[in-house]
Amino acid sequence: MSDLKTTTVEVRLPTRMGYEKVAMSTAASVAKLMGFPEDRVEDLKTAVAEACINAIEHGNRLNEKLSVGVVLRAEPDSLEVKVIDDGTGIGKIPAKPDIDRKMHGEEDPRGMGMFLIQALVDEAEWVAGLDGKSSYVRLLIKLDKDAE
Amino acid sequence: MQSETKSRVDQLTSPAGHPVAVLRFEGDIASTSKDAVLGAYQSLPKETTKLILLDFTGVDYINSSGIALVIQLLIEAANAGQKVYCFGLSPHFTKVFTMVGITKYAGLFATQTEALAAL
Numbered sequence: 001m002s003d004l005k006t007t008t009v010e011v012r013l014p015t016r017m018g019y020e021k022v023a024m025s026t027a028a029s030v031a032k033l034m035g036f037p038e039d040r041v042e043d044l045k046t047a048v049a050e051a052c053i054n055a056i057e058h059g060n061r062l063n064e065k066l067s068v069g070v071v072l073r074a075e076p077d078s079l080e081v082k083v084i085d086d087g088t089g090i091g092k093i094p095a096k097p098d099i100d101r102k103m104h105g106e107e108d109p110r111g112m113g114m115f116l117i118q119a120l121v122d123e124a125e126w127v128a129g130l131d132g133k134s135s136y137v138r139l140l141i142k143l144d145k146d147a148e
Numbered sequence: 149m150q151s152e153t154k155s156r157v158d159q160l161t162s163p164a165g166h167p168v169a170v171l172r173f174e175g176d177i178a179s180t181s182k183d184a185v186l187g188a189y190q191s192l193p194k195e196t197t198k199l200i201l202l203d204f205t206g207v208d209y210i211n212s213s214g215i216a217l218v219i220q221l222l223i224e225a226a227n228a229g230q231k232v233y234c235f236g237l238s239p240h241f242t243k244v245f246t247m248v249g250i251t252k253y254a255g256l257f258a259t260q261t262e263a264l265a266a267l
Binding site: 017043046053102103105108109111113115116119 | 178179180209211212213215216217219220222223226238239240244247248249250252253
C-alpha cells in the first residue's frame, strides 16, 4: 500500500470447518498489499488458519448458529489479526508439542495449532471475553521482523 | 470448502534396487483427509512394503489436523518396521514439518529423484 494510513478489513466466517481458508486468503491479500515477503505471508496464512480452526472447533464448538469474526488491522509497520469467537477462552496455553511423546503414544498426535501460531507470528495472545463470550486471539506480524 | 484430498499409490524401484511405495497426495490435507492419508497407507501390504515415500507435490494446504494424520501414519509405519520419507513440500511446509519435529522420523527431500537416490 502506498500510504501509511491504518486500514481495517473485517470478515465474518460461518462456524464450519474449511472456511478458515477464506480468512487465510484475505489475510494473505492484505499482507501482500502491505509488502510482506512471501515467506512471511505463508507464516501468516498458517497462523490465521489455525486461529480460525480453534475458534470454529473449540470456541464456537462447531455451532453453526454462531460465526467467527476476523478483523485485520494494517498499520504502517505491522499487521494485527484478531479472531473472535463465542467461547469462554482458553484456560492455559498447552505445553509445546513433543514429537517423541507423540510417536510413543504418550501424547495426542493432534494439538499442534497453538504451537504453530506462536512459532509463526511475532506476537500471539489469547484473551477471554469479560462476559464469558467474545473471546479472541490477537496475532501480530511485523513488516520488519528485526525492528524494535 | 476444503478441496478433497486425493491419493494414489505407485510402486517404484530405487536406483539401489529397493522396492518403494509412493503415496501421492493432491488437494488439502486436513481433518477430512483421514481416508486419503491413513486409508491409502493402510492399503499397502505391510509384509512387503518397507520403504514409503510421501509425495506432497500436489498439496498446497496442510493444517494441524493434517499434520496429525501424517504423524499417525508415521506411528503406524514405525510399529510395522517401515521407513517413511517425504518430498515435494513447499519451503513453508518444509519449515513447519521441521518445527514440529516430523523430520526426526521422516527424512525430507526436495524431489522424488533425490529421495529415491538416497534409498
